[in-house]
Amino acid sequence: MRRFEIILTRLLWLVPTVVGLVVIVFAIANVVPTDPVRIIAGENANPEQIEALRVKLGYDKPLYVQLLRYFADLLHGEMGTSLYSQRPIIDDLTSRLPATLELTLAAILLAVALGIPLGVVSALRRNSLLDHGLRVVTVSGLAIASFWLAMELQFLFAMKLAIAPLNGRIAGFGPDTVTGLFIVDCLLSWDIESLGSAMRHLALPALTLALPAAATIVRFTRAGVLEVINSSSVLYQSAMGLPRPIIVWKYVLRSALISTVTQIGLIFGVLLSGAVVVEAVFDWPGLGTFAVQSILQSDHKAIMGFTIWAGCMFVLINLAVDVLQTVIDPRSTR
Amino acid sequence: MRSLRRFLADRAALLGTVLILLLVLAAVLAPVLAPYPSDVFDFHTANRLRPPSDAHWLGTDRMGSDILSRLLFGARITIAIAVIAVGTAVVIGVPIGLVAGFYGGWPGDILMRVSDVFLAVPQIVLAIAIAQTLGPSIENVILALSLTYWPFWARLVYAETRSLKNEVFVESAIALGASPLRVMVMHVLPNIASAIIVRTSIGMGATILTAAALGFLGLGAPSPTPEWGRMIAESREFLPDAWWYATAPGIAIFLVVMGFNLLGDGLRDILDPRIRRGAAGKA
Amino acid sequence: MTALLEVQDLKLGFRTEGGLARVLDGVNFRIDAGQVMGLVGESGCGKTTLARAVLGVLPHHAAQIDRGRILFRGTDLLGADPRMVNDRIRGRAITFVPQDPFTSFSPVFTVGAQIMDIMKWKSPRRPADNGGARLPALLRPYPGARRRADRAAVLELLDAVQLPQPERILAKYPHELSGGQRQRLMIAMALLTEPDLVIADEPTTALDVTIQAQILGLLRRLATERGVAVLLTTHDLGTAYEICDAITVMYAGQEVESAPIDRFFRSPAHPYTARLLASLPKSEGTVAGIPGEVPSLLRPPGGCRFNPRCDRAGPECTAERPAATRRADFHLVRCHHPLAEAAP
Numbered sequence: 020m021r022r023f024e025i026i027l028t029r030l031l032w033l034v035p036t037v038v039g040l041v042v043i044v045f046a047i048a049n050v051v052p053t054d055p056v057r058i059i060a061g062e063n064a065n066p067e068q069i070e071a072l073r074v075k076l077g078y079d080k081p082l083y084v085q086l087l088r089y090f091a092d093l094l095h096g097e098m099g100t101s102l103y104s105q106r107p108i109i110d111d112l113t114s115r116l117p118a119t120l121e122l123t124l125a126a127i128l129l130a131v132a133l134g135i136p137l138g139v140v141s142a143l144r145r146n147s148l149l150d151h152g153l154r155v156v157t158v159s160g161l162a163i164a165s166f167w168l169a170m171e172l173q174f175l176f177a178m179k180l181a182i183a184p185l186n187g188r189i190a191g192f193g194p195d196t197v198t199g200l201f202i203v204d205c206l207l208s209w210d211i212e213s214l215g216s217a218m219r220h221l222a223l224p225a226l227t228l229a230l231p232a233a234a235t236i237v238r239f240t241r242a243g244v245l246e247v248i249n250s251s252s253v254l255y256q257s258a259m260g261l262p263r264p265i266i267v268w269k270y271v272l273r274s275a276l277i278s279t280v281t282q283i284g285l286i287f288g289v290l291l292s293g294a295v296v297v298e299a300v301f302d303w304p305g306l307g308t309f310a311v312q313s314i315l316q317s318d319h320k321a322i323m324g325f326t327i328w329a330g331c332m333f334v335l336i337n338l339a340v341d342v343l344q345t346v347i348d349p350r351s352t353r
Numbered sequence: 354m355r356s357l358r359r360f361l362a363d364r365a366a367l368l369g370t371v372l373i374l375l376l377v378l379a380a381v382l383a384p385v386l387a388p389y390p391s392d393v394f395d396f397h398t399a400n401r402l403r404p405p406s407d408a409h410w411l412g413t414d415r416m417g418s419d420i421l422s423r424l425l426f427g428a429r430i431t432i433a434i435a436v437i438a439v440g441t442a443v444v445i446g447v448p449i450g451l452v453a454g455f456y457g458g459w460p461g462d463i464l465m466r467v468s469d470v471f472l473a474v475p476q477i478v479l480a481i482a483i484a485q486t487l488g489p490s491i492e493n494v495i496l497a498l499s500l501t502y503w504p505f506w507a508r509l510v511y512a513e514t515r516s517l518k519n520e521v522f523v524e525s526a527i528a529l530g531a532s533p534l535r536v537m538v539m540h541v542l543p544n545i546a547s548a549i550i551v552r553t554s555i556g557m558g559a560t561i562l563t564a565a566a567l568g569f570l571g572l573g574a575p576s577p578t579p580e581w582g583r584m585i586a587e588s589r590e591f592l593p594d595a596w597w598y599a600t601a602p603g604i605a606i607f608l609v610v611m612g613f614n615l616l617g618d619g620l621r622d623i624l625d626p627r628i629r630r631g632a633a634g635k636a
Numbered sequence: 637m638t639a640l641l642e643v644q645d646l647k648l649g650f651r652t653e654g655g656l657a658r659v660l661d662g663v664n665f666r667i668d669a670g671q672v673m674g675l676v677g678e679s680g681c682g683k684t685t686l687a688r689a690v691l692g693v694l695p696h697h698a699a700q701i702d703r704g705r706i707l708f709r710g711t712d713l714l715g716a717d718p719r720m721v722n723d724r725i726r727g728r729a730i731t732f733v734p735q736d737p738f739t740s741f742s743p744v745f746t747v748g749a750q751i752m753d754i755m756k757w758k759s760p761r762r763p764a765d766n767g768g769a770r771l772p773a774l775l776r777p778y779p780g781a782r783r784r785a786d787r788a789a790v791l792e793l794l795d796a797v798q799l800p801q802p803e804r805i806l807a808k809y810p811h812e813l814s815g816g817q818r819q820r821l822m823i824a825m826a827l828l829t830e831p832d833l834v835i836a837d838e839p840t841t842a843l844d845v846t847i848q849a850q851i852l853g854l855l856r857r858l859a860t861e862r863g864v865a866v867l868l869t870t871h872d873l874g875t876a877y878e879i880c881d882a883i884t885v886m887y888a889g890q891e892v893e894s895a896p897i898d899r900f901f902r903s904p905a906h907p908y909t910a911r912l913l914a915s916l917p918k919s920e921g922t923v924a925g926i927p928g929e930v931p932s933l934l935r936p937p938g939g940c941r942f943n944p945r946c947d948r949a950g951p952e953c954t955a956e957r958p959a960a961t962r963r964a965d966f967h968l969v970r971c972h973h974p975l976a977e978a979a980p
Contacts, residue, residue: 032473036470036473043471044482047487158611163603164585164606166566167607168603170592171599173592179593251734251739252739252741258688258835260721261727261753261758264774265757270745273744288475292478295570311570322481325478325482326482329474334473349746349811350809
């Protein structure tokens, strides 16, 4: 029942979060002396055209009316029209979600697959050359600007070595859409050629995103393992002669992962932040590219939609992490 | 003294300090150190996209300007953004956390719920939304970053203040009739200063990365400004050939962020005894 | 009678920031088969370290063993193949009841899962050929027939340690059980593998006073029924008196006297033992009530380490540690000036 409570609280949190985000962005837009209508109308518009557009977009109304109207539209799933694609913003966000999801999921899996074993080994061989080397790598991984890393990987693997595609998500049209995740869809339709292409396209952006996440996971796993490995339960198991691999990879890892799992919400934030710029570099047709194109178009409504969308995703991810934690840590359901 | 000695013994923290000092030195001495100080704004199109040479150690950019000179002047922008943005975030966040933690009750709850909303989206997303709304300029990037990052300090100060509030010395100060403001400033603040300093050092690194990303996305200063993120963005279209163009500002960002992260880790080891590493177990 | 476990001249220390702490200084010690031996001393006297040395779980980065042997049935545990010791002896022939049953279970698995993991590797029904295939430990199978037999044995023993509804207890997580229940489980686990020796390191200090006696009584009864020897470390002479056959006293890393329980209380020979016994009524049986301080192990006094606090000490006590002298059968004392034999 405790689990149900957590889910409900988190879902209820969506409402104040979205309201708060809209209010924040609205408030900022109205305390600074910029005129969004002038930006939308373009430099060549005359004053009459601007005023007509202002009335048409509702910017002539008082702030609270604009706010209420925005919320009313939001309740109907209406966020306005994208200047870039001329389609409803909500449709653009929905159709671009799977691409971002595929990228971030691949990055998380990669980060976990790299970070957890390295974190464990680093803790077991504390103060060894390997541990020191890994510390340098993790500290560096958290200091690299992801857009720069993306460009350098592009330069090396796509341009110089030509073993990975420069950008995009797939060659050709891609598989029939079922989930929207190309890798999954390729497997479902058993399209091996497209699968290979999708994976090659995914490799560099996923690697770029995974590096800082992996660095975070290594640090947390290392700290978690060190804490558990000196605990009384490990002393007991060692004294009872349980094989070392069982103690480390079953008992210690499971306990250490609890603290790592709590960090996954945070790590997902790191990934989502990274995704915005990394997608832009790799022309990955996801939410980040949408945001960047909207920035270039000064498309205020689209940026709002993107912010709300990201906020909702973030709340839902934290919900998933909380539920996962009740599964992995029996103490939390007390 | 012992703290200082321990800090100096921590080679990583020392390296961080050196990196930050180098950044400050580069910023202050940019007009002296830069081989072509006027290249920040001047261009020499005949000389564009030259690889590193004796005349241009780090090569030239698309306008034929000396990259090293622009990089050195860019250090000023990086410092300005980091110091002002983080400073503002501290100035907003610390009093809010202090008041919310000290008084508690529903005002405290509301302040903290507001900070939750700010923390509900990744920082860069909120910064993008704010910076885009305000329009591209350095001042707006700084404002966007301060508005995005203040909850980190508010949260920290709130938690620390709440745990301090029940300490004997705070309770006795209140009992002796000290005004709330006096208690907060004279008794609570000095005891949470070290936690704030640690968070500020680590926050500097994160802020510089986000600022560079905003510059890269075109939300920062307009074109001739030698902002590092923008320099990297400009280099993109010349990438297969002009490999040196993005390399220098990328490494500069990396070293500075690493400097603040290492310093923050080192300061945490010294200033925050709860998580000091290497605690000996019972034999 | 040959000794089941014999520690010979064991000298070891821990590297600390302040230098080498000389925790054990040439300790001799023995337990015979089926014997319940109390290892008594103030905290910091080295009794827990001695227990861990026998179990082979000293902190490997800090511990430094200078000399000595730990003979179990004639095999030197310090010199033998570590894999053999871990597979055949630790958890099998020598088992462990820890000090703190609250933290000694992993909190994230059910107690049943943890007990069955011990049984998978340490069950007396496990064949001697290392389980056949040379698979990595994590992938090694647990044959169904043996699993069922092991599980039946577990349930039977849980019944023997007076845990009602054993099936339900096995399905629980450690935090859902009381301290007494957990320590009963620990005792059950220590006996499940049909060991020759159980090492119980202050097994009741973390428990409520009212159930300490029950747990100790249970341990004593089950050990006697099964003919299992017990090494019980304690700082509580009353506890030792209740359940032990014999007592060895340690002081600052040296064993000073060892005697059967009746001789120990009737005719102590070492001045330290006498002081311990004299402090009994005042401090409810704990060892704390003796004047003077336990010496620093970083710079311990020479010879017999008790000499700074001893009113019988002479120059030879600082110069040289006395050899063991035999007072009676199984009554050994290491003192230059032992007390006279008490009148019978």
